[in-house]
Amino acid sequence: MIGNEKGGAGKSTLAALIAISMLYRGQRVSVIDLDLRQQSLSRLLANRRRWLPAAGVEAPSPLEYKLVDDPARIADDQPTALRLFEEAMTMAMGDSDLIIIDTPGGDTAVSRAAHLQADLIVTPMNDSFVDFDVIGNVDPVTMRLIRPSHYAETILNARAMRAQHNRRLDWVVVRNRLAGADTNNRERVGKALNSLAEEVGFRIGPPLRERVAYREMFPFGLTLADVSPRLRPDNMSSPKLAARQEVNALLEALGLIVLARPDAPAARVADESAFAVAP
């Protein structure tokens, strides 16, 4: 599950990237977009379903469970959204190895329900103290935690409830859109995040840099995971390769893949994407 009460942190981007990367790794992936108003992930997948056949290209797509045809219609009717979400989850659990849930940048009943069901919560955050505040309030002098944020408390409650049933909840915070310059800010955020991680109880995943490659393929419904080095090597520029490595490191840290073992079947992945993208 991808969540952060803060908007624009990279939730939908990460949700698409993880879902499609895992499809190439042979997993049966389902997605549920709980951002009922924006539907960014759902729109990316709709673009994908139109673009792939139009371009005569074969590539895997996740199963999408939509709560209703026009989810914006039920955004203000959370009891209905909740009921339909539970139904979607039940169906998705029947035929998926992995269910990716994208959530809105705000607190809704249906998003809270998703946080309770998740085994893994991935929280992208921009590298700024504004985003930082959404996870925990920190003393500006000592950099110690004053209190976890409302959002962190939601996750800690979910973890406590799951613990009663012997179920774990892994929470990974991922710094997103890291800028090349800006080293002072980056170091300060990094330090503060480390101390917060210990006090609040999350892991810090490998970061993703700010890269056009993460957003340029939205109109085609494609992600970096679709770009093939084998079929069109000239299109696999070095920034894309570097981005691919970032994504692989992240998937590994999330426990979704085991990297670089010569005997691991996962190694077939990236080179077998069916096509190259030339937008």
Ligand SMILES: Nc1ncnc2c1ncn2[C@@H]1O[C@H](COP(=O)(O)OP(=O)(O)OP(=O)(O)O)[C@@H](O)[C@H]1O
């Ligand atoms: N690593 C990145 N490099 C470049 N652009 C990025 C990166 N991550 C996200 N973006 C861009 O930042 C914007 C916000 O990302 P995204 O829509 O994924 O965030 P979100 O958390 O889902 O937002 P919301 O809360 O509004 O749903 C988008 O334009 C996206 O393309």
Ligand SMILES: [Mg+2]
């Ligand atoms: Mg989003």
